[in-house]
Amino acid sequence: MKSITPSLTFEGRAEEAMKYYEETFKDAEIRMIRKYDDADPELEGKVMQGAIMIQDQLIMMMDSSVPHEFTFTPSMSFYIECSTPQEIELYYRKLKKQGAIHMPLDEYGFSRQFAWLQDQFGVTWQLNLS
Structure with missing residues (x-):
């Protein structure tokens, strides 16, 4: 390959x-x-x-060169490991604009800060600050 x-x-x-x-x-x-x-x-x-x-x-x-009945789904996403709290907040603010929030930016048991959102194009992103 x-x-x-x-x-x-x-x-x-x-x-x-x-x-x-x-x-x-x-x-x-x-x-x-x-x-x-x-x-x-x-x-x-x-x-x-x-x-x-x-x-x-x-x-x-x-x-797409042909119409289709499918689109993006949250089951497939881009996972971004952020370096600083400022970086995760920046990406969160930009990507959520006109999009949807699946998990708001917050502290979760598995992460110091994490968010899962869908942008205005339907592409899903997971942001993490471990």
Whole structure:
């Protein structure tokens, strides 16, 4: 195996999500965006293939070329181990905006500070400060 990379499929908001994550995370950088051209007018300008690096994790992103009945689910999430209370609070504040909170930022028996939330794109994040 050469590599294994998470891939997220959006319904028309992949580029918006990539830009949002690049702004949200201090160590994020959009590495590549290839868009559909005018050969398919319904998809023109949408992301055919994109890649963003967050910290040292490459994440592929794309807009679906066909309608589907599924979306993101909280059973699959990105787990972030934060370095400071300020960092976890920053990510919590940014990611919860227009999203949903599954577990509010708090002290839990297994963690000094932990939160589980879903961002405005439906992607789920677990934030931890051990």
